[in-house]
Amino acid sequence: MATQQTRSLARFMMAPSVILLFVWMIVPLLFTLWFSFQQYNPLNPMRDGFVGFSNYALFYSNPAFLYSILNTLTIVVSVLVITVVGGILLAMLLDQPIWGQGIVRILVISPFFVMPPVAALVWKNMIMHPQYGVFADIARFFGAQPIDWFGQHPLTAVILIVAWQWLPFATLILLTSLQSLDGEQKEAAEMDGAGFLSRFWYLTLPHMSRAITVVILIQTIFLLSIYAEILVTTNGGPGYASTNLPFLVYQKALLEFKIGQASAGGVIAVILANIVAFFAMRAVGKNLDK
Amino acid sequence: MARAVTTQHKTIATAAAWVVALLIFFPILYTIITSFKSEQEAIQGFNLIPSGTFESYSEVQQQSGYFKFFFNSVLLSVGSTILALIVAIPAAWSMAFSPTKRTKDILMWMLSTKMMPAVAVLFPIYLIFRDSGLLDSRIGLTVMLMLINLPIVVWMLYTYFREIPGEILEAARMDGASLWNEIIYVLTPMAVPGIASTMLLNIILAWNEAFWTIRLTTTNAAPLTAFISSFSSPQGLFWAKLSAASTLAIAPILIMGWFSQKQLVRGLTFGAVK
Numbered sequence: 001m002a003t004q005q006t007r008s009l010a011r012f013m014m015a016p017s018v019i020l021l022f023v024w025m026i027v028p029l030l031f032t033l034w035f036s037f038q039q040y041n042p043l044n045p046m047r048d049g050f051v052g053f054s055n056y057a058l059f060y061s062n063p064a065f066l067y068s069i070l071n072t073l074t075i076v077v078s079v080l081v082i083t084v085v086g087g088i089l090l091a092m093l094l095d096q097p098i099w100g101q102g103i104v105r106i107l108v109i110s111p112f113f114v115m116p117p118v119a120a121l122v123w124k125n126m127i128m129h130p131q132y133g134v135f136a137d138i139a140r141f142f143g144a145q146p147i148d149w150f151g152q153h154p155l156t157a158v159i160l161i162v163a164w165q166w167l168p169f170a171t172l173i174l175l176t177s178l179q180s181l182d183g184e185q186k187e188a189a190e191m192d193g194a195g196f197l198s199r200f201w202y203l204t205l206p207h208m209s210r211a212i213t214v215v216i217l218i219q220t221i222f223l224l225s226i227y228a229e230i231l232v233t234t235n236g237g238p239g240y241a242s243t244n245l246p247f248l249v250y251q252k253a254l255l256e257f258k259i260g261q262a263s264a265g266g267v268i269a270v271i272l273a274n275i276v277a278f279f280a281m282r283a284v285g286k287n288l289d290k
Numbered sequence: 291m292a293r294a295v296t297t298q299h300k301t302i303a304t305a306a307a308w309v310v311a312l313l314i315f316f317p318i319l320y321t322i323i324t325s326f327k328s329e330q331e332a333i334q335g336f337n338l339i340p341s342g343t344f345e346s347y348s349e350v351q352q353q354s355g356y357f358k359f360f361f362n363s364v365l366l367s368v369g370s371t372i373l374a375l376i377v378a379i380p381a382a383w384s385m386a387f388s389p390t391k392r393t394k395d396i397l398m399w400m401l402s403t404k405m406m407p408a409v410a411v412l413f414p415i416y417l418i419f420r421d422s423g424l425l426d427s428r429i430g431l432t433v434m435l436m437l438i439n440l441p442i443v444v445w446m447l448y449t450y451f452r453e454i455p456g457e458i459l460e461a462a463r464m465d466g467a468s469l470w471n472e473i474i475y476v477l478t479p480m481a482v483p484g485i486a487s488t489m490l491l492n493i494i495l496a497w498n499e500a501f502w503t504i505r506l507t508t509t510n511a512a513p514l515t516a517f518i519s520s521f522s523s524p525q526g527l528f529w530a531k532l533s534a535a536s537t538l539a540i541a542p543i544l545i546m547g548w549f550s551q552k553q554l555v556r557g558l559t560f561g562a563v564k
Contacts, residue, residue: 009469010388013380017444018396020377024437025403031414090310096303106548107311110318113547115498117518118536122321125532132529134320137336167314169554173563176555214559225407228500228515232522246409253413254505266410277405 029270036263055260059252059268062261067240068248072272075159075244076223080216082163087170087215088208092200094171095178105172112168116228123161124150124233154234154242161229166222170215177211178204220276224269245269318540325533332529346534353531356538359517365428366503366513367496370435371489374443377436379485382447383473387459397448400441408438408501419506428511431503435496443492446557450484451477487553490546494554497543514539 039051059065094104111119127134128149136146149157181204189199225246230236236243236251243251249269253262312319324332325347326340350356385393415434416425424430454477462476500515507516518539521532547554555563 006388006469007390010384010390013384014396016377017381017400017440020437021400021403021440025406028411028414028418029406031417032410035413093303093307093310096307097300098304098307099300100304100308104307104311105551107315109547109551109554110315110544112554113494113498113544114318114540115515115518115543116500117504117515117522118539119317121518121521121532122317122536125529126320126324127317132333134336164314164317169558172551173555173559177563211559211563214563218558221405225409225501227409228504228519231504232519246407249409250412250505254416259413262413266407266412269407270410273405273407273410277402 032263032266032270034263035259036267038260038263040259041257051260055264056267059261059264064240064243064248065265068243068245071155071240071242072224072244072246074155075162075226076220078159079163079166079223080219082159083166083170083219084212084215086163086167087174088212090167090171091174091178091208092204094175105175109168109172111164112166112172114165116165117232119165120161120229120232123157123164128157128160150234151238154238158226158229158233158242161233162223162226165229166219170219173211173215174208177208181207217276217279221273224273224276245272318544321533321536323533324530325537327530327533329528329530332533346530347538350531350535350538354517354520354535356517356535359512359514360538362428362511363497363513363515366432366435366511367493369428369432370439370496371443371492373432373436374440374492375447375485375489378440378443378447382444382451383477385444386448386451386454387456397445400444404438404441412505415502416505425506426508426510426512431506431511431513434502434506435499438499438502439492439495442495442557443488446488446491446553447481447484449556450488451481453484454480487550488557490550491553491557494543494547494550 036055037050037052039049039055090108094101094108098104114122125133130136130146130148130151133146135149139146147153185203186199189203194202226244227246227250230242230244230247234242236247240248245265246269249262249265252258252265320338323338323340326342326344327337328341328343328345331337331341385397419425419430422430458476458480459472462472467476497513498515500519503513503515504519507513518535521528521535
């Protein structure tokens with residue numbers, strides 16, 4: 001039973017968070033929206049002014065735009081498939097009775113705590129380097145030609161690195177969900193003669209569905225804005241082969257100083273994120289009602 | 291009737307799990323091993339036994355001053371987390387114990403700010419930072435990281451606070467405790483574990499934040515993310531040094547992370563998976 005006094009105090013306690021987040025979200029976004037309709041070059045202040053939608057037209061007609069959208073989606077979808085499928089398999093394996101489960105869990109979760117630039121540099125130089133990397137050592141051991149990952153398959157290389165970073169997260173969440181599955185239900189299904197596959201399909205998978213949804217949604221938010229991994233490995237190249245939308249916007253803004261176009265790209269990124277966010281909010285909101 | 295686990299089944303599962311776990315951990319393990327090699331050793335092909343030299347570590351410290359970056363990382367991640375807690379605790383408290391019709395909408399809206407792509411506001415933020423002299427300043431970046439993680443902090447605290455039984459608060463109120471007394475003497479002791487978990491996870495998130503920390507710093511406020519990124523253009527033999535620097539950058543947070551597995555699941559799924 002909240003009194004009037006309690007209620008106004010509650011509002012007062014909430015105010016700092018709400019105001020800070022509101023300002024933090026709205027002010028820069030309005031700036032970006034404003035710049036997206038302006039011609040603005042910090043190196044050449046003579047040519048400023050309102051240019052309507054031409055920044056959007058320019059950004060859209062840039063061949064890099066199509067590449068960046070395709071690459072963004074390829075990264076998101078590939079990493080999701082690898083981490084969700086791999087995460088389910090791994091979670092089921094770790095759910096078995098094994099010796100040293102605590103240590104195994106620690107080993108599996110570790111990559112998630114590695115900061116993105118370290119993960120990318122370690123993979124680039126220690127693992128995938130065409131001369132000194134472990135993959136090259138393995139290839140030479142079998143008498144094969146080492147693969148030049150970042151020259152020939154830059155996007156695949158980035159996807160592998162990002163998948164390595166996120167597989168632990170998916171595994172941990174799916175394992176947590178799996179461990180809450182009622183053991184008696186499993187036994188009952190087993191006694192009724194349900195085989196491994198049908199047990200998986202009709203019991204385990206439906207039980208994990210909520211966790212899988214959460215994994216997909218949360219990863220999508222982060223995967224849409226992959227940046228550091230590309231910066232320290234391929235720098236978006238060769239050409240635009242591994243440029244995603246965030247990286248393209250960064251290039252336009254801070255390397256080419258085409259602020260108008262970069263802002264137009266930023267607005268497009270916001271729209272893309274909002275489409276995803278719409279579905280994410282609905283799913284999280286449903287869980288909140290329980 | 292408990293299902294009997296055969297030793298054979300357990301042996302096979304154990305072997306499979308260990309192989310997969312070691313494969314996943316391998317890049318980290320190999321980096322640690324290589325950090326104890328000399329530069330010559332590091333490029334002589336696959337080798338799991340280092341000579342055990344510390345020369346890369348001392349070179350990393352001498353050449354690039356590792357400890358300055360480390361200090362910045364600690365300051366930024368701990369500072370921003372404490373700031374976020376100060377702002378978020380009252381908000382989460384009021385939402386958990388005096389919910390209104392709009393509480394859910396406010397929580398949702400807070401979460402939605404987290405989904406705004408950082409790159410969309412890169413230039414405005416850059417301008418604001420430059421014009422107010424906050425570029426490459428520790429204060430500016432601390433506030434930035436605080437704002438980035440604030441929604442998660444509020445959410446995590448909210449899910450923890452909601453589990454504290456409201457009857458206890460009512461009892462305290464009946465006994466005439468004022469609101470502030472209620473918070474300090476009743477709520478806080480019960481909320482400490484949740485606050486500690488929230489703090490732990492957010493230090494990890496802030497430590498590993500690799501967009502703003504790279505873009506808004508140059509030397510003075512640069513944390514380990516920026517320090518490591520400077521290794522992206524190699525000069526000469528640098529495998530052992532890179533490994534030493536990487537090991538130093540991830541070791542503190544890796545150990546913290548091992549202790550926070552449970553909170554990680556809860557915090558990053560906003561309480562949806564426990």
